[in-house]
Amino acid sequence: LARLRARLARSNTAIGHALLGLLSRGSLDEEAWEEVEDTLIQADLGVQASTELVDRLRTRLKVDGSGRTDEDQVREWLREDLLELVGPDLDRRIASSRVGDRPAVILVVGVNGTGKTTTVGKLARVLVAEDRDVVLGAADTFRAAAADQLETWGGRVGVPTIRSEREGADPAAVAFDAVQAGAEMEADVVILDTAGRLHNKVGLMDELGKIKRVVEKKSPIDEVLLVLDATTGQNGMRQAEVFSQAVDVTGIVLTKLDGTAKGGIVVAVQRALGVPVKLVGLGEGPDDLAPFDPKAFVDAIVG
Ligand code: GDP
Numbered sequence: 577l578a579r580l581r582a583r584l585a586r587s588n589t590a591i592g593h594a595l596l597g598l599l600s601r602g603s604l605d606e607e608a609w610e611e612v613e614d615t616l617i618q619a620d621l622g623v624q625a626s627t628e629l630v631d632r633l634r635t636r637l638k639v640d641g642s643g644r645t646d647e648d649q650v651r652e653w654l655r656e657d658l659l660e661l662v663g664p665d666l667d668r669r670i671a672s673s674r675v676g677d678r679p680a681v682i683l684v685v686g687v688n689g690t691g692k693t694t695t696v697g698k699l700a701r702v703l704v705a706e707d708r709d710v711v712l713g714a715a716d717t718f719r720a721a722a723a724d725q726l727e728t729w730g731g732r733v734g735v736p737t738i739r740s741e742r743e744g745a746d747p748a749a750v751a752f753d754a755v756q757a758g759a760e761m762e763a764d765v766v767i768l769d770t771a772g773r774l775h776n777k778v779g780l781m782d783e784l785g786k787i788k789r790v791v792e793k794k795s796p797i798d799e800v801l802l803v804l805d806a807t808t809g810q811n812g813m814r815q816a817e818v819f820s821q822a823v824d825v826t827g828i829v830l831t832k833l834d835g836t837a838k839g840g841i842v843v844a845v846q847r848a849l850g851v852p853v854k855l856v857g858l859g860e861g862p863d864d865l866a867p868f869d870p871k872a873f874v875d876a877i878v879g
Pocket of ligand 1: 686687688689690691692693694695831832833834835856857858859860864
Protein backbone atom coordinates (compact mmCIF):
# COMPACT_ATOMS: atom_id res chain seq x y z
CA LEU A 577 0.00 0.00 0.00
CA ALA A 578 2.84 2.37 0.78
CA ARG A 579 4.22 1.67 -2.68
CA LEU A 580 0.87 2.44 -4.27
CA ARG A 581 0.63 5.64 -2.28
CA ALA A 582 4.04 6.69 -3.47
CA ARG A 583 3.02 6.05 -7.05
CA LEU A 584 -0.15 8.07 -6.64
CA ALA A 585 1.79 10.83 -4.96
CA ARG A 586 4.24 11.08 -7.83
CA SER A 587 1.55 11.81 -10.38
CA ASN A 588 -0.52 14.04 -8.17
CA THR A 589 2.02 16.24 -6.47
CA ALA A 590 2.39 18.05 -9.76
CA ILE A 591 -1.07 19.51 -9.15
CA GLY A 592 -0.28 20.15 -5.53
CA HIS A 593 2.96 21.96 -6.30
CA ALA A 594 1.34 24.14 -8.92
CA LEU A 595 -1.49 25.04 -6.58
CA LEU A 596 0.57 25.69 -3.51
CA GLY A 597 3.05 27.64 -5.56
CA LEU A 598 0.28 29.92 -6.73
CA LEU A 599 -1.53 30.17 -3.44
CA SER A 600 1.47 30.97 -1.33
CA ARG A 601 2.96 33.76 -3.32
CA GLY A 602 1.64 36.53 -1.14
CA SER A 603 -1.56 38.38 -1.90
CA LEU A 604 -3.62 36.98 -4.70
CA ASP A 605 -5.10 39.16 -7.39
CA GLU A 606 -7.91 38.23 -9.75
CA GLU A 607 -5.45 36.88 -12.29
CA ALA A 608 -3.78 34.61 -9.76
CA TRP A 609 -7.13 33.18 -8.74
CA GLU A 610 -7.88 32.45 -12.36
CA GLU A 611 -4.61 30.57 -12.59
CA VAL A 612 -5.55 28.55 -9.54
CA GLU A 613 -8.86 27.71 -11.15
CA ASP A 614 -7.18 26.79 -14.45
CA THR A 615 -4.80 24.47 -12.62
CA LEU A 616 -7.72 22.66 -11.05
CA ILE A 617 -9.55 22.38 -14.36
CA GLN A 618 -6.41 21.03 -16.02
CA ALA A 619 -6.29 18.38 -13.34
CA ASP A 620 -9.74 17.31 -14.60
CA LEU A 621 -11.56 18.32 -11.46
CA GLY A 622 -14.31 19.74 -13.63
CA VAL A 623 -15.31 23.38 -14.04
CA GLN A 624 -18.03 23.32 -11.40
CA ALA A 625 -15.94 21.71 -8.67
CA SER A 626 -12.96 23.93 -9.52
CA THR A 627 -15.05 27.07 -9.22
CA GLU A 628 -16.48 25.87 -5.93
CA LEU A 629 -13.07 25.10 -4.52
CA VAL A 630 -11.71 28.50 -5.51
CA ASP A 631 -14.75 30.22 -4.02
CA ARG A 632 -14.27 28.39 -0.76
CA LEU A 633 -10.59 29.27 -0.57
CA ARG A 634 -11.32 32.89 -1.37
CA THR A 635 -13.97 33.05 1.34
CA ARG A 636 -11.58 31.55 3.85
CA LEU A 637 -8.92 34.13 2.97
CA LYS A 638 -11.45 36.92 3.29
CA VAL A 639 -12.60 35.71 6.70
CA ASP A 640 -8.98 35.37 7.71
CA GLY A 641 -8.64 39.04 6.77
CA SER A 642 -4.88 39.26 7.07
CA GLY A 643 -4.52 39.49 3.27
CA ARG A 644 -1.49 37.27 3.52
CA THR A 645 -1.33 33.65 2.44
CA ASP A 646 0.77 31.54 4.69
CA GLU A 647 1.70 28.31 2.92
CA ASP A 648 0.92 25.94 5.79
CA GLN A 649 -2.44 27.52 6.35
CA VAL A 650 -3.32 27.41 2.67
CA ARG A 651 -2.24 23.79 2.48
CA GLU A 652 -4.52 22.95 5.40
CA TRP A 653 -7.49 24.71 3.83
CA LEU A 654 -6.85 23.06 0.51
CA ARG A 655 -6.67 19.68 2.22
CA GLU A 656 -9.99 20.19 4.01
CA ASP A 657 -11.85 21.57 1.01
CA LEU A 658 -10.54 18.94 -1.40
CA LEU A 659 -11.42 16.15 1.00
CA GLU A 660 -14.92 17.55 1.26
CA LEU A 661 -15.22 17.49 -2.55
CA VAL A 662 -13.91 13.93 -2.78
CA GLY A 663 -16.54 12.76 -0.30
CA PRO A 664 -14.84 11.23 2.74
CA ASP A 665 -18.02 9.51 3.94
CA LEU A 666 -19.24 7.76 0.80
CA ASP A 667 -19.72 4.01 1.10
CA ARG A 668 -16.97 2.50 -1.04
CA ARG A 669 -17.31 -1.14 -0.05
CA ILE A 670 -17.58 -3.73 -2.83
CA ALA A 671 -20.37 -6.31 -2.61
CA SER A 672 -18.22 -9.42 -2.47
CA SER A 673 -19.71 -11.73 0.17
CA ARG A 674 -22.52 -14.25 -0.18
CA VAL A 675 -25.96 -12.74 0.07
CA GLY A 676 -28.14 -15.20 1.97
CA ASP A 677 -27.59 -18.51 0.20
CA ARG A 678 -26.22 -17.22 -3.08
CA PRO A 679 -22.99 -15.68 -4.35
CA ALA A 680 -22.74 -11.93 -4.79
CA VAL A 681 -22.72 -10.92 -8.46
CA ILE A 682 -20.48 -8.16 -9.77
CA LEU A 683 -20.91 -6.93 -13.33
CA VAL A 684 -17.89 -5.08 -14.73
CA VAL A 685 -18.49 -2.72 -17.64
CA GLY A 686 -16.48 -0.15 -19.56
CA VAL A 687 -14.98 0.68 -22.93
CA ASN A 688 -12.39 -1.75 -24.33
CA GLY A 689 -8.87 -0.74 -23.44
CA THR A 690 -9.79 1.00 -20.20
CA GLY A 691 -8.41 -1.94 -18.20
CA LYS A 692 -11.58 -3.93 -17.57
CA THR A 693 -10.18 -7.43 -17.83
CA THR A 694 -7.05 -6.49 -15.91
CA THR A 695 -9.26 -5.02 -13.18
CA VAL A 696 -11.37 -8.19 -12.98
CA GLY A 697 -8.17 -10.22 -12.59
CA LYS A 698 -6.71 -7.93 -9.94
CA LEU A 699 -10.01 -7.77 -8.06
CA ALA A 700 -10.22 -11.57 -8.06
CA ARG A 701 -6.73 -11.64 -6.61
CA VAL A 702 -7.64 -9.20 -3.83
CA LEU A 703 -10.75 -11.23 -2.95
CA VAL A 704 -8.92 -14.56 -3.02
CA ALA A 705 -6.36 -13.07 -0.63
CA GLU A 706 -9.33 -12.34 1.65
CA ASP A 707 -10.24 -16.03 1.46
CA ARG A 708 -13.21 -15.65 -0.81
CA ASP A 709 -14.21 -18.21 -3.43
CA VAL A 710 -14.40 -16.39 -6.74
CA VAL A 711 -15.79 -17.45 -10.13
CA LEU A 712 -15.07 -15.41 -13.26
CA GLY A 713 -17.40 -15.15 -16.24
CA ALA A 714 -16.08 -14.14 -19.68
CA ALA A 715 -19.11 -12.39 -21.11
CA ASP A 716 -16.97 -10.58 -23.66
CA THR A 717 -17.53 -13.15 -26.39
CA PHE A 718 -16.83 -10.83 -29.30
CA ARG A 719 -13.10 -11.60 -29.31
CA ALA A 720 -11.85 -15.03 -28.26
CA ALA A 721 -8.69 -13.28 -27.07
CA ALA A 722 -10.70 -11.48 -24.39
CA ALA A 723 -11.85 -14.78 -22.84
CA ASP A 724 -8.29 -16.13 -23.16
CA GLN A 725 -6.95 -13.10 -21.30
CA LEU A 726 -9.51 -13.53 -18.52
CA GLU A 727 -8.80 -17.24 -18.29
CA THR A 728 -5.09 -16.48 -17.94
CA TRP A 729 -5.90 -14.22 -14.99
CA GLY A 730 -8.13 -16.92 -13.54
CA GLY A 731 -5.30 -19.42 -13.79
CA ARG A 732 -2.82 -17.01 -12.25
CA VAL A 733 -5.13 -16.25 -9.33
CA GLY A 734 -6.38 -19.84 -9.03
CA VAL A 735 -10.09 -19.35 -9.72
CA PRO A 736 -12.33 -20.96 -12.38
CA THR A 737 -13.28 -19.00 -15.50
CA ILE A 738 -16.59 -19.76 -17.21
CA ARG A 739 -16.39 -19.03 -20.92
CA SER A 740 -17.61 -20.10 -24.32
CA GLU A 741 -15.18 -21.62 -26.79
CA ARG A 742 -17.22 -20.15 -29.59
CA GLU A 743 -16.39 -16.61 -30.71
CA GLY A 744 -19.60 -14.63 -30.98
CA ALA A 745 -21.52 -16.78 -28.50
CA ASP A 746 -24.35 -15.01 -26.67
CA PRO A 747 -22.69 -12.97 -23.90
CA ALA A 748 -25.87 -13.07 -21.79
CA ALA A 749 -25.86 -16.88 -21.93
CA VAL A 750 -22.24 -17.02 -20.78
CA ALA A 751 -23.00 -14.57 -17.96
CA PHE A 752 -25.97 -16.71 -16.92
CA ASP A 753 -23.83 -19.87 -16.99
CA ALA A 754 -21.17 -18.21 -14.84
CA VAL A 755 -23.73 -17.15 -12.23
CA GLN A 756 -25.22 -20.64 -12.30
CA ALA A 757 -21.78 -22.23 -11.89
CA GLY A 758 -21.00 -19.87 -9.02
CA ALA A 759 -24.21 -20.94 -7.28
CA GLU A 760 -23.45 -24.63 -7.79
CA MET A 761 -19.91 -24.21 -6.49
CA GLU A 762 -21.23 -22.21 -3.55
CA ALA A 763 -18.85 -19.43 -4.42
CA ASP A 764 -18.80 -16.16 -2.51
CA VAL A 765 -18.76 -13.96 -5.57
CA VAL A 766 -19.10 -14.14 -9.35
CA ILE A 767 -17.35 -11.43 -11.37
CA LEU A 768 -18.58 -10.90 -14.95
CA ASP A 769 -16.32 -9.30 -17.56
CA THR A 770 -18.20 -7.73 -20.49
CA ALA A 771 -17.45 -6.29 -23.92
CA GLY A 772 -17.20 -2.56 -24.48
CA ARG A 773 -17.25 -1.66 -28.14
CA LEU A 774 -18.38 1.92 -27.89
CA HIS A 775 -18.44 2.58 -31.63
CA ASN A 776 -21.76 0.76 -31.65
CA LYS A 777 -23.51 2.57 -28.84
CA VAL A 778 -26.98 1.12 -29.38
CA GLY A 779 -25.59 -2.40 -29.77
CA LEU A 780 -23.55 -2.02 -26.61
CA MET A 781 -26.47 -0.77 -24.56
CA ASP A 782 -28.71 -3.55 -25.90
CA GLU A 783 -26.08 -6.14 -25.07
CA LEU A 784 -25.59 -4.90 -21.51
CA GLY A 785 -29.32 -4.62 -21.03
CA LYS A 786 -29.76 -8.21 -22.15
CA ILE A 787 -26.94 -9.49 -19.92
CA LYS A 788 -28.60 -7.76 -17.01
CA ARG A 789 -32.05 -9.15 -17.78
CA VAL A 790 -30.85 -12.70 -18.32
CA VAL A 791 -28.58 -12.76 -15.23
CA GLU A 792 -31.43 -11.39 -13.14
CA LYS A 793 -33.53 -14.43 -14.04
CA LYS A 794 -31.03 -16.34 -11.91
CA SER A 795 -29.78 -13.79 -9.36
CA PRO A 796 -29.89 -10.11 -8.47
CA ILE A 797 -26.82 -8.15 -9.53
CA ASP A 798 -25.23 -6.68 -6.41
CA GLU A 799 -22.61 -4.42 -7.92
CA VAL A 800 -22.06 -2.82 -11.30
CA LEU A 801 -18.53 -1.48 -11.56
CA LEU A 802 -17.77 0.94 -14.36
CA VAL A 803 -14.11 0.95 -15.37
CA LEU A 804 -12.79 4.30 -16.56
CA ASP A 805 -9.34 5.21 -17.82
CA ALA A 806 -8.23 8.28 -15.81
CA THR A 807 -6.06 9.50 -18.69
CA THR A 808 -9.01 9.98 -21.06
CA GLY A 809 -10.45 13.06 -19.34
CA GLN A 810 -13.64 14.51 -20.76
CA ASN A 811 -13.92 11.73 -23.31
CA GLY A 812 -13.96 9.21 -20.50
CA MET A 813 -16.64 11.25 -18.76
CA ARG A 814 -18.88 11.06 -21.82
CA GLN A 815 -18.37 7.29 -22.00
CA ALA A 816 -19.28 7.03 -18.34
CA GLU A 817 -22.58 8.73 -19.04
CA VAL A 818 -23.42 6.32 -21.87
CA PHE A 819 -22.81 3.32 -19.63
CA SER A 820 -24.76 4.74 -16.75
CA GLN A 821 -27.74 5.03 -19.08
CA ALA A 822 -27.51 1.34 -19.94
CA VAL A 823 -26.99 -0.10 -16.44
CA ASP A 824 -27.30 1.18 -12.89
CA VAL A 825 -23.67 1.76 -12.04
CA THR A 826 -22.95 1.32 -8.32
CA GLY A 827 -19.23 2.06 -8.28
CA ILE A 828 -16.40 3.40 -10.41
CA VAL A 829 -12.96 1.91 -10.93
CA LEU A 830 -10.51 4.55 -12.09
CA THR A 831 -7.57 2.90 -13.85
CA LYS A 832 -4.18 4.25 -14.93
CA LEU A 833 -4.07 6.85 -12.18
CA ASP A 834 -0.35 6.06 -12.10
CA GLY A 835 0.06 7.62 -15.53
CA THR A 836 -1.67 10.94 -15.11
CA ALA A 837 -1.64 14.15 -13.13
CA LYS A 838 -5.36 14.43 -13.81
CA GLY A 839 -6.50 12.78 -10.61
CA GLY A 840 -9.18 15.44 -10.27
CA ILE A 841 -11.34 13.24 -12.47
CA VAL A 842 -12.24 11.37 -9.28
CA VAL A 843 -14.29 14.36 -8.22
CA ALA A 844 -15.70 15.07 -11.68
CA VAL A 845 -16.92 11.55 -12.36
CA GLN A 846 -18.42 11.08 -8.90
CA ARG A 847 -20.41 14.24 -9.43
CA ALA A 848 -21.50 13.36 -12.93
CA LEU A 849 -22.72 9.85 -12.05
CA GLY A 850 -23.58 10.27 -8.39
CA VAL A 851 -21.71 7.09 -7.44
CA PRO A 852 -18.41 6.73 -5.59
CA VAL A 853 -15.02 5.76 -6.95
CA LYS A 854 -14.43 2.47 -5.16
CA LEU A 855 -11.16 1.19 -6.59
CA VAL A 856 -8.17 2.69 -8.34
CA GLY A 857 -5.70 1.08 -10.73
CA LEU A 858 -2.14 2.22 -10.15
CA GLY A 859 -0.16 0.06 -12.55
CA GLU A 860 -0.20 -3.00 -14.78
CA GLY A 861 0.97 -5.51 -12.17
CA PRO A 862 -1.30 -7.97 -10.38
CA ASP A 863 -1.08 -6.06 -7.08
CA ASP A 864 -1.72 -2.63 -8.53
CA LEU A 865 -5.36 -2.27 -7.57
CA ALA A 866 -6.31 -0.54 -4.34
CA PRO A 867 -9.45 0.59 -2.55
CA PHE A 868 -9.89 4.28 -3.12
CA ASP A 869 -8.86 6.10 0.03
CA PRO A 870 -10.01 9.76 -0.06
CA LYS A 871 -7.59 10.90 2.61
CA ALA A 872 -4.55 9.28 1.04
CA PHE A 873 -5.64 10.72 -2.30
CA VAL A 874 -5.87 14.26 -0.97
CA ASP A 875 -2.57 13.88 0.91
CA ALA A 876 -0.95 12.81 -2.34
CA ILE A 877 -2.13 16.02 -3.98
CA VAL A 878 -1.51 18.49 -1.18
CA GLY A 879 1.53 16.80 0.32
P1 GDP B 1 -9.99 -4.01 -21.44
O1 GDP B 1 -9.98 -4.02 -22.94
O2 GDP B 1 -10.81 -2.90 -20.90
O3 GDP B 1 -10.32 -5.32 -20.84
O4 GDP B 1 -8.51 -3.61 -21.01
P2 GDP B 1 -7.29 -4.51 -20.50
O5 GDP B 1 -7.59 -5.06 -19.16
O6 GDP B 1 -6.90 -5.45 -21.57
O7 GDP B 1 -6.16 -3.39 -20.28
C1 GDP B 1 -5.70 -2.57 -21.33
C2 GDP B 1 -4.26 -2.12 -21.02
O8 GDP B 1 -4.25 -1.25 -19.90
C3 GDP B 1 -3.34 -3.28 -20.63
O9 GDP B 1 -2.09 -3.06 -21.24
C4 GDP B 1 -3.24 -3.17 -19.12
O10 GDP B 1 -2.05 -3.70 -18.61
C5 GDP B 1 -3.31 -1.66 -18.93
N1 GDP B 1 -3.78 -1.27 -17.59
C6 GDP B 1 -4.89 -1.69 -16.94
N2 GDP B 1 -5.01 -1.09 -15.74
C7 GDP B 1 -3.93 -0.26 -15.61
C8 GDP B 1 -3.48 0.67 -14.58
O11 GDP B 1 -4.10 0.88 -13.54
N3 GDP B 1 -2.32 1.34 -14.84
C9 GDP B 1 -1.62 1.16 -16.00
N4 GDP B 1 -0.51 1.89 -16.16
N5 GDP B 1 -2.03 0.33 -16.97
C10 GDP B 1 -3.15 -0.38 -16.79
